[in-house]
Amino acid sequence: MQQLNDTAFIGISIFKPRFMDKKSLVNYLSFIRKEWPRLTIVIADKPEIFNLQTMENIKYNQAMHIITKRGVDIKKNIQEKFNDVNIVLWQDIEFKLESYVTILNSHIESCAEFKYLLFGTVAENLRPRYGDIEMRKLYNLSKYLIQELAQTIYFNIDLGIKNEIYPGKIGEVKKYVAELMDLTYSYYDVRNRSITKLYTRTSKQSLVPNNANDC
Known part of the structure; x- marks a missing residue:
């Protein structure tokens, strides 16, 4: 497993303006790789289906066509500039996330604090x-x-990659999940050619806690 400080992962939201523009995307990733040369890039195309279906009333097949094309375009833009970066498509890891999705969904039902933090983060974003x-x-x-x-949980526990880069406003819910799952984890906000460590913690037991479904 990779656990070195020069290793990190970043999820690419396919409708975020900075990632839709090729020049902005390349400049952003170039800056990040100076700090984390062993960077894994995850193209989060398929999860966008929930936004398109719920907010734009786009049928599943049409939505999948839109997001698949956008994901392929972003991957191509990255590969044209970086031939040595690890790019992961969502379909490559989706089934590996299922057990963690189940834990988190159960926690929504059992813990109002998590539910409202989750919903509030979604509404704000x-x-x-x-x-x-x-x-x-x-x-x-x-x-x-x-x-x-x-x-986040999968990369941390299964792959041993402890550093996550995310230029967005979901830090509080990330912290909550890091505590819930007892992760050794650092979360960085990178924007305007500046790196800010927003959160870091060390695992107390290195195992998923038995009470992960409780508040």
Whole structure:
């Protein structure tokens, strides 16, 4: 397993403006790789299905066509500049996340604190794109973030990659899950050519706690 400080992973949201523009994407990744040369890039295309179906009423097949094309375009833009970077498509890891998705979904039902933190994070992140969102839609929209949190757990526990880079506002829910799953984990916000470590913790027992479904 990879555990060196020069190793990190980043999830690419396919509709985030900085990743849709090729020049911005390349410049951003070039800066990151100076700090973490052993970088794994995950293209989070398939989770976008929840946003397109819930907020834009796009049918599944059409939505999959849109997000697959966008994911392929982003992968091509990365590969044209970086021939030695590890690029992971969501379909490559989706089935490996299932057990962690199950844990997190159970925790939504058993812990109101987690549920409201999750829903609040989703509403805040999507407000620039969709405006205020009705409460009844947040459960389905939260499935994207659940997938993303499961990704964090998988890379940490299964692959031993402890550093995550994410230029977004989901730090509090990431912290919550790091505590819940007892991860050794560091979370970095990288933007405007600046690196900020927002959170770091050391595992107390290096195992998933038995009470992971409890508050």
